[in-house]
Each structure stands twice: as structure tokens, then as C-alpha cells.
Amino acid sequence: MSPDPAHAQKPPHAGGPAPDAARRLPPAxxxxxxxxxxxxxxxxxxxxxxGGVGKTTTAAALxxxxxxxxxxxxxxxxxxxxxxxxxxxxxxxxxxxxxxKGTEGDGELHAMMLDMKRTFDExxxxxxxxxxxxxxxxxxxxxxxSAGFAGTQEYMAMEKLxxxxxxxxxxxxxxxxxxxxxxxxxLDAPKRLGSFLDGRxxxxxxxxxxxxxxxxMKFLNVGMSMMTGTLGKLLGGQLLKDVQTFVAAMDxxxxxxxxxxxxxxxxxxxxxxxxxxxxAPERDALREAAYFVERLAAERMPLAGLVLNRVHGSGAxxxxxxxxxxxAENLEDPRIVDQGDGKxxxxxxxxxxxxxxxxxxxxxxxxxxxxxxxxxxxxxxxTERADAEPAGTEGSRPEESSPKxxxxxxxxQERSVEQLTAGLLRLxxxxxxxxxxxxxxxxxxxxxxxxxxVVEVAALPGDVHDLTGLRDIGVRLADHRRELPExxx
Amino acid sequence: MSxxxxxxxxxxxxxxxxxxxxxxxxATEGKRTLLVEVEGRQGIxxxxxxxxxxxxxxxxxxxxxxxxVYALAIDPEQALLDYLQMxxxxxxxGRALKKLGAIDFATTIAPGLRDVLLTGKACEAVRRKDxxxxxxxxxVVMDAPPTGRITRFLNVNDEVAGLAKIGPIHxxxxxxxxxxxxxxxxxxxxxxxEEMPVQETVDGISELxxxxxxxxxxxxxxxxxxxLDGTDLDLVRSVPRTELARSLSAAGLGGARRGGNxxxxxxxxxxxxxxxxxxxxxxxxxxxxxxxxxxxxxELPLLxxxxxxxxxxxxxxxxxxxGMS
Numbered sequence: 026m027s028p029d030p031a032h033a034q035k036p037p038h039a040g041g042p043a044p045d046a047a048r049r050l051p052p053a054x055x056x057x058x059x060x061x062x063x064x065x066x067x068x069x070x071x072x073x074x075x076g077g078v079g080k081t082t083t084a085a086a087l088x089x090x091x092x093x094x095x096x097x098x099x100x101x102x103x104x105x106x107x108x109x110x111x112x113x114x115x116x117x118x119x120x121x122x123x124x125x126k127g128t129e130g131d132g133e134l135h136a137m138m139l140d141m142k143r144t145f146d147e148x149x150x151x152x153x154x155x156x157x158x159x160x161x162x163x164x165x166x167x168x169x170x171s172a173g174f175a176g177t178q179e180y181m182a183m184e185k186l187x188x189x190x191x192x193x194x195x196x197x198x199x200x201x202x203x204x205x206x207x208x209x210x211x212l213d214a215p216k217r218l219g220s221f222l223d224g225r226x227x228x229x230x231x232x233x234x235x236x237x238x239x240x241x242m243k244f245l246n247v248g249m250s251m252m253t254g255t256l257g258k259l260l261g262g263q264l265l266k267d268v269q270t271f272v273a274a275m276d277x278x279x280x281x282x283x284x285x286x287x288x289x290x291x292x293x294x295x296x297x298x299x300x301x302x303x304x305a306p307e308r309d310a311l312r313e314a315a316y317f318v319e320r321l322a323a324e325r326m327p328l329a330g331l332v333l334n335r336v337h338g339s340g341a342x343x344x345x346x347x348x349x350x351x352x353a354e355n356l357e358d359p360r361i362v363d364q365g366d367g368k369x370x371x372x373x374x375x376x377x378x379x380x381x382x383x384x385x386x387x388x389x390x391x392x393x394x395x396x397x398x399x400x401x402x403x404x405x406x407x408t409e410r411a412d413a414e415p416a417g418t419e420g421s422r423p424e425e426s427s428p429k430x431x432x433x434x435x436x437x438q439e440r441s442v443e444q445l446t447a448g449l450l451r452l453x454x455x456x457x458x459x460x461x462x463x464x465x466x467x468x469x470x471x472x473x474x475x476x477x478x479v480v481e482v483a484a485l486p487g488d489v490h491d492l493t494g495l496r497d498i499g500v501r502l503a504d505h506r507r508e509l510p511e512x513x514x
Numbered sequence: 515m516s517x518x519x520x521x522x523x524x525x526x527x528x529x530x531x532x533x534x535x536x537x538x539x540x541a542t543e544g545k546r547t548l549l550v551e552v553e554g555r556q557g558i559x560x561x562x563x564x565x566x567x568x569x570x571x572x573x574x575x576x577x578x579x580x581x582x583v584y585a586l587a588i589d590p591e592q593a594l595l596d597y598l599q600m601x602x603x604x605x606x607x608g609r610a611l612k613k614l615g616a617i618d619f620a621t622t623i624a625p626g627l628r629d630v631l632l633t634g635k636a637c638e639a640v641r642r643k644d645x646x647x648x649x650x651x652x653x654v655v656m657d658a659p660p661t662g663r664i665t666r667f668l669n670v671n672d673e674v675a676g677l678a679k680i681g682p683i684h685x686x687x688x689x690x691x692x693x694x695x696x697x698x699x700x701x702x703x704x705x706x707x708e709e710m711p712v713q714e715t716v717d718g719i720s721e722l723x724x725x726x727x728x729x730x731x732x733x734x735x736x737x738x739x740x741x742l743d744g745t746d747l748d749l750v751r752s753v754p755r756t757e758l759a760r761s762l763s764a765a766g767l768g769g770a771r772r773g774g775n776x777x778x779x780x781x782x783x784x785x786x787x788x789x790x791x792x793x794x795x796x797x798x799x800x801x802x803x804x805x806x807x808x809x810x811x812x813e814l815p816l817l818x819x820x821x822x823x824x825x826x827x828x829x830x831x832x833x834x835x836x837g838m839s
Contacts, residue, residue: 075525076525077524078525104662267677307526312560339782340781340782341778341779341782341783344767352765352766352767356761443761443764445742445749445753445761448787449784449786449787450765452741452783452787455738455739455818459818462820486792487709487793488709
């Protein structure tokens, strides 16, 4: 991975401010990652967000950074891409934390991947005597439930988090959350599963007779027996029986799924926990992020801030997309230059009178550009024509474009440099469009949630393959002040 | 052309957008399609800029040439109540069940039942006939769960059929499986030209194959325009900066001298070109990985203006032109 993008972005920011900075919303509060990671009181960091925003990578990068700043860290990933696991030097992450080799400093990084079924099995084995455990593990209903139907993954992720926290072996646990179908799932599913397994329905399924004894339940009981009948019909008698034996076994051996779910929930609300919502500067991802933020607030979960991944910047932010396109057209269609001799001369005049011109004066050139009456937009035919009669093109060039040096090169080369320049300008125009779109979606989020601290992470051209790559992302996470794309001119 | 088109893809690849564009493309020239959503996200409503979809088939768009697109957000709870009503006339009991948490149980916790209901409802729409005896919809397009979960989601009926060995659920699950494993169904995967989504696509396809589910096409979404070609990229490495500065100056961007406006653009523009070059190389690699799959490949452009209704029609036209419908 090349360090170039980062460098390309930094120096020019010292230059002129964006001319329309005043129109923009005040920047969001900045999220400072390092103090959060360094604070010994921070024991759990939960990364949540919609799929495809780099959540797992962010969790791993944060874990590495915290470890290299001296903490003993474990990263719990849910479903890492193979390459991410490899980037931590672990080919097959499993349900046991493994030490990641090659980290710098005194801290330690451990990583693991949640194995739902294994975790569920462990819960059973830990709480039931061996005979009962064996019968639960062999139950077909249990096997389906534990193999990962809706909710199990979320439940087991939280269960695992609870276990890790209880062992108290690590200073910091960084958790990635499952790629849920909706933002709610990982908060809701544990409770739902818990309340179901502890709930009335289960009791009814397992021991309808018990309830019948209570006078107040008489009315309900009529409905219930009809219901068990219905469920039996629906599910098939044998499945119902499997469910009943499963629940009976679970119930008597370790009561209180709900209690466990509640305990995990409280752990998430505790002061040592920090939630980070991860998003990319795209409409859907930020909408989902806003939803998360609202939901976390409603549940009184401690939100540390928003990590906005894959934000683009530009070192030439003062050159607008429109001007870049116009300039590219000037190069691509020599006829414009032919027609616009006088204007071109004017445009280029700052050349001769020193170079202290600021971007503002550059922008004021724009109205004079003849781009609007461009007859054909850079069609290949024009380019060929230009190639065929380079002398003419050269001759009609505005006088000050230093043809002395250019004369040393062949006209062909000259042409391809111009072509390249035009391409670079179009590339820049594309970048500026992207940048303003990103800025716009980000501003919408900030307007809705000005209270949320944000850190923006510059986009990388490629994927992460090794610790160096993860470390680089960690730097970008912490180094936000310079990463903020400030130019939207 | 399969009548049931399932669209999956890694999160963030734009599968909802592609599913919607495909529904529009398939409706082109007087056809009728149903676009179904199963994850309760209301992504379709947002895309078509309408209010949240109820649990009801509702016309949401007119396709080029007079076709119609209907949409349905399948709500598992409602689907279950429907189902109970249909088979057992259990309207009132359904409410009682809900009160007890049984519906909640059935739709969120019970192994796979939720998925069975979702795919079941979609398959019902695929098979439904109108009064004239023709199919009610020419095509049904599903905005399905992401690649990582798609095989399990579609295959859950098999597991349920094994789990509930008798009874209506068993029968229902088997009926759904017959549709899903037939040539009536095609599962398409949406990806980007990036490593992780491509890797997930490759893995997803082998999982689908292993489960004997019919794999359709691969759709590469958000393909960026090629602004610099190989020659340009070679030149980026060798071109003298002064020449670039002069060229920028000739384009009307200020002084070419050291510290001049044009000269100050050279470094950042070259930096962006290097990023582009790196991405270009990665994209070529990913293209060849996808090429090795031996499946029909389609590419959809990145819309510079961002995604909106006009863009959706643009993508639909593109899919139609590429013969995906």
C-alpha cells in the first residue's frame, strides 16, 4: 500500500481556505481515539454499523493500536474476511484468543473469531452435568438453533463478550458486531432469545399442567391448550417434542437465559464500555449510522463517536470540478485555443507577472474560459486531427507558453503530455465530485446529530494485507485533524 | 429466463439498487414484475422515493414501454398470520398467539421459520396465477440477504424439512425448495471491483453450488470510468514536472513557474494519479478473478451524481441493453 495518498493530502491544506467555507456547517466534534484507547477505564469497545463499511477492519486496527500503546487487548471478530485474519498473521481464527505476533511495544494483541456453535456448546457444557449436556447437544432442535439461525449469532457474540470480560485477563476487549439484517438485532436478539427461553411460551410448551393450577390463568389456559395443539399441527408433533425436551433440559440445568442476557446488557451500559458507530460517507450507511446513534441513546448505551471510513480528500481542493473540466476541454480541443487566443493570453498572463496569485484569483479566471462554447467534447476525431497537424496547433499557441523548451520534444510527446494533463484534470474533477457528495452526506448526519464526535479516515486505494496495513489505518484513525478533507470549493 | 430472480451481494455493494434496477429492466415493454424485500429495511421505498411500504403488493413504478413494477416488503410476522389464517382460519387465535409471544418466537427465534416464511411468500408470488390463467407476475425479483448468509437463507427450507419431518411446515418447506432448486430460480451476486467483495462472491458461488442452488450472473456495480489508460499511467511515472506545469498553464490554470498556481497543482494531481494507478491494477486483478468464474458478467457504472430515481432508470436501461432481461 502506498503512503502517497496521505502525503498528497497534507501539505496543500496549509494553503488558501475553501472560498465557500462560510456556507458549510461547523465541523463536527472531533473524536479523539487515542485517549479513549489509552484510558485504563475503557474496558470494552464495541464497533457497530451496517455491512461493508469496514467495521471488522476498524476493530482490528483499533485493537492493534491499543496494543502498541501498551495495553493488553483481545479483538473479538464475528466473521472476518480471510484476508483480515491473515493480516493479523492468523490463518484460521477460532473460538480461542490467539496471540498476534509482530506487534510493537509492550502491549499484547490477541484475536479470535466467534464460533457460534462452539460458544453455545460451551455454555451448555459449563452449566449441565455431562449426561444432560450430551442429551442437549444431541437434540435436533438444539443443533439447528445453535448452528446460527436468526438471533443466535448476536446472542453468542454478547455471551462471548460476557465470558471474556468475566475472565478479566485483558485490559481492553474490542468487539466487532455481527452483520445484522438491521441495526437493532444485536441489541435485541439476546433479549429476545433470553425472554423466549425463559418465557411463558416455553413453560407452556414444557409443562402446560403447571399453569392450569392457577385460577387466574384458567381463561388463558383454554387458549393455550388450543395453541399447543396448533403448534403441534404446524411444527409437526415430533419437532414440538424436540423443543419440549430441549427446553426442559435447558431449564433445569441452567436457569436464567434472561438473567444472562440482562447481565450482558448492563455490561454494555456500564461506564467502561464505549460504542463506536462505523460508517462510510454514503447515504445508506450514514442513515443506518444515524439510526444506531438514536437507538444507542434510547438504550442509554455509551456512544463514543462515529468512525467515518473511506473518506476522500484532495491536495488540490481549491481547484473545483468545473474548472478542472473546463481546463481539460481546453487541452483536448485545440480549436478552443485557436478561437480563444486573446482570452487564453489573458488567462495565462499571471504566468508572467509572478506566481503569488492565490486560488481566489484563479477562480476569477473561470468566467473568461470559453469552455461553454466547446463545439465537440474531446471526440477522438479532434485528437487525431490535432496529431496530424501539430505544427498548426503549435503555431497558434499563445505566445507565452514557452515553446523554447517544448521545442526539444517531438510534437507527439507534447500531445501526449497534454492528453495526460487532461486526464489528470478529469480525474481531479471526478475526485472533487465525490468529495462534495461525501461532504454533503456527512453534513446531513452532522446536522441531525451535532452531539456525535466524528473521526474521518482517509480512503485507501487497496485492501489491508498485514499488520503494517492495520497499523496505517490506526494512524489514520488517530491522526484525524490532518485527514479532514477541508476543501469543497 | 428464470422467473424468480434473487439478488444478493456483500453489504455495501448496492444489491438493493441492483435488484430494483433489475425489476425495472425486466418490466420493460409491458411486463409486470414484483420486487420483494425481506430484511425490513425499507430500502426499496427509499430508492423509489416513496413512503414506507406496507405488507401489501403495491405498484411503485412504471417501466420504459409501459411495464409495471410492484413492490412488497415481506413482514414475517404478517406472513405467519396470513399463513395461519389461510390454513387454519386462525384470525383470532393469531392475535392470542401474538400476545403470548408465540409469533415473536416463530418469526425470530424458531429455527429458520422466519426464512421459510419469507422465501415461502416470494415463491407463492412466483407461482400465483391470475384469472386468465397466466402468471400474475412475469418476474419476481428478491432483494435478498447478503452473500454471507444467502445460501443458508435459501437452503433453510431443506433444513426445516428435515427438522419438521411431517406436518404443514414440512410440506411448505419442500414446496418452496422445489421452486428454489429449479431452473425457475436464478441467484445473482452483486460485487465491487475490490478484494473483499470479490472474495466473498467467489466463496458465495461455491457455497451455492454445493447446496445445488442455481447461480445466475455476477453484476459488478459502481464501476468507475477509465480516465487514464496504460499509456497515461506509464507517462505519469516519467513525465517531467515542468512539462506538466506548462501544460496545466496552457489549459488556463495559472503560472507554470515554481510556486505558480499551475505548478502547485502538479504534485497533488500526480498523487491522485498514483492512487488511480494502484486502484486500476487492483481492479484489473479482480476482473480476472471474476472472469475465471465462467459466469455471465455485467458491469454497471458508478453514478457520478450519486444514486437517485433517475440513476435507477439509467441502471435499468443499462441492464436491459446488456441483455440481462
